[in-house]
Amino acid sequence: MEDNIEEVEVVNSEYSIPEDVEVLYTSSIVDQLESKLLVGHVVKSVEDVYLLYCNYAHAKEFSVKKGDQRYFPGTTDLQSKKFECSCEGSKDEKRSVEKIPIYLKPTNRTKCKAKLKISRQMGGEWKVGRFVVEHNHDMVAVDQRHLLRSSQNISHAQKSTLEAMVNAWISVANAVAYMENDAQGSHNLSFIRKDVYDHLGRIKKHTKVENGDASALLHHFISKANKESHFYWNVQLDDDNRVMNFFFRDSRCQVDYEYFGDVMSVDTTYRTNHYNLICAPFVGINHHKQNVMFGLAFMSDETESSFEWLFRTFLESMNGKQPETIFTDQCQAMMNAIETVFPYSHHRLCQWHINQNAPSHLGSLNGDTRFKRLWKKCMSHCESEEEFEETWRIMME
Known part of the structure; x- marks a missing residue:
């Protein structure tokens, strides 16, 4: 079984080395990071190995998501933890056959098996128990990898610089443009402009607890x-x-x-x-x-x-x-x-x-008494699925 703590496995991947110098350099970084994630390798903590795997993913041009975790029976102590490629799984696999999705969002999930799993014995060290490096999809372009979710992070030094520039009445757009120029391109930064707005917004809204x-x-x-x-x-x-x-x-x-x-x-x-x-x-x-x-x-x-x-x-x-x-x-x-x-x-x-937000989307129907009566019935007074579907059909007509 994949979740057996004792099982250790690694799936190796052979890299074709292009002649391009930049790709050669990136491949070298990937190899170095992979050597730190081999099965049996001891890691300091869950947080440390997550950051290491994110750095590896950034170098190899894919994004990471946090997967399942297990606890020692009868305790709240973590026993094992998985980190997976963001293309793992499929969008509708969690829905039963009878359930019809209300809406469908675009997805890039391809049931990719690439993952990293760490585990430990009670009171023991964290070790890499499983490391699968093969992907079943194309990686993102090098100049797009800074947009990967797991690659986006503003360092303490970058936060200090941005805050100082904004406090000096420099606009956020100009502050980010300066840092992009200093890094010789936006793709060399580990964040995008939205991350900066989010960070500055948190500072503005956050009143620290004394x-x-x-x-x-x-x-x-x-x-x-x-x-x-x-x-x-x-x-x-x-x-x-x-x-x-x-x-x-x-x-x-x-x-x-x-x-x-x-x-x-x-x-x-x-x-x-x-x-x-x-x-x-x-x-x-x-x-x-x-x-x-x-x-x-x-x-x-x-x-x-x-x-x-x-x-x-x-x-x-x-x-x-x-x-x-x-x-x-x-x-x-x-x-x-x-x-x-x-x-x-x-x-x-x-x-x-739903009732609070609906009027802003209904336009002139807000003044239609027949529509409002059918809406109210759909929301609160249908006693079966069939009655709801019929009422909804009449309301839509």
């Missing part, structure tokens, strides 16, 4: 964990070691999720008054049709990376159990993170948010 409040929060979590063995908490820090996002759940949340976690709602509508943090409760419904809490998070922003951290943290706190269905609003960053972290869950949009 040291006293952050210390009090951590003290509270530690105290709760000491008193309650199944209390779980986690905190994400930014590059300056400021509290950015945090999540917690108690033992009652874990028990409720075990019984009622098939359907879950994640709502990021509300913010706190003092620090402008986003309140993100994980909510379900019990057998008495009452709301139950599965966990609670506070976030400084709504970026895809923050949501990925949040959902992976939630999944870790619940021993890897994924919900059957997740209801959210129409936040694209959250939708992307759900697709990455919860690949086997069905994602649906919250009815309240």
Whole structure:
């Protein structure tokens, strides 16, 4: 079996060396990085090997995504972790035969088998257990590889330079143009202009939790964990070691999720008054049709990376159990993170948010009483799939 911790395998690839000097240099880098990823090689941590694999992918011109992970039975300690080519899998493989996709997004997935897997024994060192280098698709062009998602990263030095230029009233466009010129082309930078806007936007929106409040929060979590063995908490820090996002759940949340976690709602509508943090409760419904809490998070922003951290943290706190269905609003960053972290869950949009956003798309139909009556029936009063389909057909006509 592929997921057997004891299994080790490497699939070697023969590289044809072109005469072009730049390609020769790139091939040399690929060879050097591959030598550090051979089966049995000891790695420092999950984070270190992920960065190493991303550097390897950048040199070889493909993108990386984080794959499945396993825990030691009965614990929250990570046992194995996979990193895969972004072309792994196929778009609709997680849907059953009966399920018809509501929409189809373009995909470049080709069921590529290239991957890296690391594993360890309890308390032992992380080692490379599987390294497959063969791809079943073409690599991106060299001058396009800086656009690969796993290749995009702004270093601390680059962040400092950009922030200093923007603070000196230099426009973002001119600041990026300067750095592109300094690097002798945009393809030599590890980020694109959107990454810069996202970074500067986070700085502008993010109000750091003051040291006293952050210390009090951590003290509270530690105290709760000491008193309650199944209390779980986690905190994400930014590059300056400021509290950015945090999540917690108690033992009652874990028990409720075990019984009622098939359907879950994640709502990021509300913010706190003092620090402008986003309140993100994980909510379900019990057998008495009452709301139950599965966990609670506070976030400084709504970026895809923050949501990925949040959902992976939630999944870790619940021993890897994924919900059957997740209801959210129409936040694209959250939708992307759900697709990455919860690949086997069905994602649906919250009815309240649909009703809030629909009028801006309906134009003159907003004043049509017959249409509004049929819309309301579709949204709330159809008792069978057949009744909904018929009502929807009449409404569309």
